[in-house]
Amino acid sequence: MSYLNHLVSVELKKMFGGRLIRIDGRQLGIIANDVLFFKVTDPELQQLYKERGSRQFSYIRKDKDKPVIIKNWWLVPESALDESAQLLELAEEVLAQPE
Secondary structure, X not given: OOHHHHOOXXXXXXXXXXXXXXXXXXXXXEEEOOEEEEEOOOHHHHHHHHHOOOOEEEXXXXXXXXXXXXXXXXXXXXXXXXXXXXXXXXXXXXXXOOO
């Protein structure tokens, strides 16, 4: 059974100059500069994202020499953006992670 078929609410909030996406009160991802990142906390799932060519969300701060990297926010693989079934599968994996 698909978790996303039983949504109660989808919420968008401002975050990092973008929009935080919450599904039924759980963080799914963020859209920043028109780029979609999912919150991936499970190390095995992070490795899969890395193998798919993903990268972690980062941003530049004026007071830092190096970019700030947010370790649990991973770029959604481009192939998933073209295939809604794959995108839904990735979203369900993210939402199935322990909180």
